[in-house]
Amino acid sequence: MRIRDIVPVRSPKVLAGMARQRRQWARPGVEIEVVPIEAGPYSMEFATEEVLAGPHILAAVRKAENDGVDAVVLDCCVDPVLRAARETVRIPVMAPLHSGLHVASMLGSRTAVLSMRNGQQTIEEHIRAYGFERKICSMQVVDCPPADLIESQQYCLDVIHREIEAALSAHRAEAILFACTAMSGYVDGLRKQYDVPIIEPMACAINMAVSLVTLGLSHSKRCYETLPVRGTAPGSIDIP
Structure with missing residues (x-):
């Protein structure tokens, strides 16, 4: 496969x-x-x-x-x-966000989402569109650039620790969902320190x-319909 x-x-x-x-x-x-x-x-x-x-x-x-x-x-x-x-x-x-939200919803009723500051609005819009708004107890901001997160720099880990602690103490989170795929390198260590699921979306x-x-399953073509063949016009872009 x-x-x-x-x-x-x-x-x-x-x-x-x-x-x-x-x-x-x-x-x-x-x-x-x-x-x-x-x-x-x-x-x-x-x-x-x-x-x-x-x-x-x-x-x-x-x-x-x-x-x-x-x-x-x-x-x-x-x-x-x-x-x-x-x-x-x-x-x-x-x-990853779509998949991670589904997994988080099966593991706890109150999920805290840790996302980057940039793009947080998009993450929140997706949560609403996917129908998970009532499952999210807090949005925590990890204010680190992706390049530093992917390198697992210590100051990023300190920020992540602080936001997880805030989610647990202030918002009674029962599960933690990372909402940036650059955070993957932190998961194994964090799971040893907390008694709630730490969910890696990738x-x-x-x-x-x-x-x-x-x-043997895939997405429904009634939901995600293939585009029909159309004509062309000056300035139009053909769909491959």
């Missing part, structure tokens, strides 16, 4: 860190391919960057299906162009992708 992790940014530090970390979820019979988009924004924190990356993400998703990949994961908690990606292909397309997305392939 081949799972392709599409990284929607071009930051060299982030790309290197994700290529190193994501393969930890490989296992006998499951290959994890980490592939960045060919062109796109340096980081993925704002709606503008999602729009800029969108065409390149969709091209990468189409290529994955054409390459015979079994499922795709979009490696960012902005869940960039998730609906469009599912409209584009028939193989499963998973996204692990959720990748393992859900594996499960869907195993079950």
Whole structure:
């Protein structure tokens, strides 16, 4: 089974860190391919960057299906162009925030979400759109850049500790969901220190992708309908 992790940014530090970390979820019979988009924004924190990356993400998703990949994961908690990606292909397309929220909802009734300051509004909009607003007890801000998070720098860990403590004491959180895929490197150590689930969203997305392939399932084409063939006009953009 081949799972392709599409990284929607071009930051060299982030790309290197994700290529190193994501393969930890490989296992006998499951290959994890980490592939960045060919062109796109340096980081993925704002709606503008999602729009800029969108065409390149969709091209990468189409290529994955054409390459015979079994499922795709979009490696960012902005869940960039998730609906469009599912409209584009028939193989499963998973996204970390969407997957992580589902897992968190099964493990506790009060989830604290730890997100970056930049892009927090997008995360909150997704939570409402996905229908999880009543499950979220707090939004905690980890004010560190992705490149520092991916390198697991000590000051970032100090910030994460502070926000987890605040979520537990002030908001009675029963589960902690990271809402930035650059935080993956902190999870193992933190799970040893707290008595609540610390949920890593990329692990959720990748393992859900594996499960869907195993079950022979993918997203509904009644929900994520493929675009019909249309005509062209001067200035119109053809859909590949």
